[in-house]
Amino acid sequence: MSAPTLGAASVPLSAPVPAEDPSTATADGTPSRRTTGPHVNGEVRPLAAVDRPTVSFELFPPRNPDAAPRLWDTIQHLADAHPDFVSVTYGASGKTRQTTRALVRRLLRETSLNPIAHLTCVGTSREEITTIVEEFLDEGARSFLALRGDPPVGQPDWQPHPDGLHTAGELVELLREIESRRCAGSPSQAVRARVRPLSIAVAAFPRGNAATGGTRAQDVASLLAKQEAGADFAITQVFFDAEAYLGLVAEARDAGVTIPIIPGIIPATDPARLLRVQDLTGVPVPRDLLDLLGAADDDLDRHRRGIRAGVDLVQGVLDGGAPGVHLYTFNQHHAALDLLEGAGLDGGARDGRQAAPGSARPIPTAAPAPTATDPTHEGQTPR
Numbered sequence: 001m002s003a004p005t006l007g008a009a010s011v012p013l014s015a016p017v018p019a020e021d022p023s024t025a026t027a028d029g030t031p032s033r034r035t036t037g038p039h040v041n042g043e044v045r046p047l048a049a050v051d052r053p054t055v056s057f058e059l060f061p062p063r064n065p066d067a068a069p070r071l072w073d074t075i076q077h078l079a080d081a082h083p084d085f086v087s088v089t090y091g092a093s094g095k096t097r098q099t100t101r102a103l104v105r106r107l108l109r110e111t112s113l114n115p116i117a118h119l120t121c122v123g124t125s126r127e128e129i130t131t132i133v134e135e136f137l138d139e140g141a142r143s144f145l146a147l148r149g150d151p152p153v154g155q156p157d158w159q160p161h162p163d164g165l166h167t168a169g170e171l172v173e174l175l176r177e178i179e180s181r182r183c184a185g186s187p188s189q190a191v192r193a194r195v196r197p198l199s200i201a202v203a204a205f206p207r208g209n210a211a212t213g214g215t216r217a218q219d220v221a222s223l224l225a226k227q228e229a230g231a232d233f234a235i236t237q238v239f240f241d242a243e244a245y246l247g248l249v250a251e252a253r254d255a256g257v258t259i260p261i262i263p264g265i266i267p268a269t270d271p272a273r274l275l276r277v278q279d280l281t282g283v284p285v286p287r288d289l290l291d292l293l294g295a296a297d298d299d300l301d302r303h304r305r306g307i308r309a310g311v312d313l314v315q316g317v318l319d320g321g322a323p324g325v326h327l328y329t330f331n332q333h334h335a336a337l338d339l340l341e342g343a344g345l346d347g348g349a350r351d352g353r354q355a356a357p358g359s360a361r362p363i364p365t366a367a368p369a370p371t372a373t374d375p376t377h378e379g380q381t382p383r
Contacts, residue, residue: 270335
């Protein structure tokens with residue numbers, strides 16, 4: 001199944017879409033769901049130019065040096081799925097600024113993956129944000145996820161910096177200003193920008209932004225403002241039913257939002273993690289999903305049940321017209337790749353088999369080995 005995209009990006013790019021990777025074709029030569037990604041040199045091409053569902057992942061920087069090898073192992077496994085991009089989170093108040101930049105730099109220099117750097121407005125002045133953006137641009141990054149951001153842990157209410165930005169829309173505007181200024185000061189930058197401008201993503205909220213007490217209607221109005229500021233596409237906060245996402249898209253389209261809206265999905269294999277995400281985001285985990293996982297006989301059975309529920313959710317949003325899926329990985333690859341495999345979105349990359357268009361994979365027969373620590377991260381779902 002090749003899902004249609006949900007509207008064109010606000011700034012078209014003239015670079016051609018790369019040829020399909022032969023390794024993702026089926027035995028008769030027809031394309032599978034997965035092909036090479038719509039990106040080049042650190043920049044995401046408009047999703048409207050892609051004629052199949054996109055796949056992307058969220059990562060966060062390692063919390064300490066000991067976690068770095070494990071993260072890099074995860075990245076190498078995720079790369080086998082040929083994602084269209086990977087987003088890299090930015091902790092509250094910029095506390096992961098250096099590690100986020102280091103991870104983005106390494107992804108650009110040592111892999112074929114295209115990183116999208118998260119940016120937030122929390123605890124940072126406009127001048128400081130400008131410096132951060134310039135640092136990313138100097139590293140070669142061309143894609144950003146512009147977020148208002150969460151308040152630091154222990155601070156219940158969001159407070160803007162006295163000399164900072166108040167909304168994600170203002171952050172999008174600043175990114176476009178920086179882009180224009182760099183182009184004006186450098187002919188080579190100007191030429192490059194006419195062909196490949198910055199790619200800017202923003203957040204969307206299928207059930208309204210619980211962190212701010214906002215309704216879906218208010219979020220749609222905010223999303224429209226972010227589009228008008230120059231956003232190219234949106235990624236949603238976590239949700240657990242396709243109707244929430246499809247309802248958001250319908251209301252957004254009625255309001256004039258035309259940019260693609262990518263559903264953000266958590267592989268629901270760990271009930272404890274789901275409850276922590278619920279506490280973090282305010283998005284309730286359905287009781288029937290928790291009961292489904294709680295009724296499992298063992299870890300393998302729970303993993304299979306969670307993957308099956310995730311496959312149903314992915315297929316529900318794709319059948320409704322979603323342009324792709326963005327998976328919150330928690331820096332672990334097993335569940336994310338099993339979910340893609342079950343939904344037929346992996347292109348056979350993990351085991352050399354080729355997936356026919358629209359085909360679904362069997363649910364995995366082995367649960368992932370438990371990790372020593374749960375890397376739940378406060379920046380895991382966009383706001």
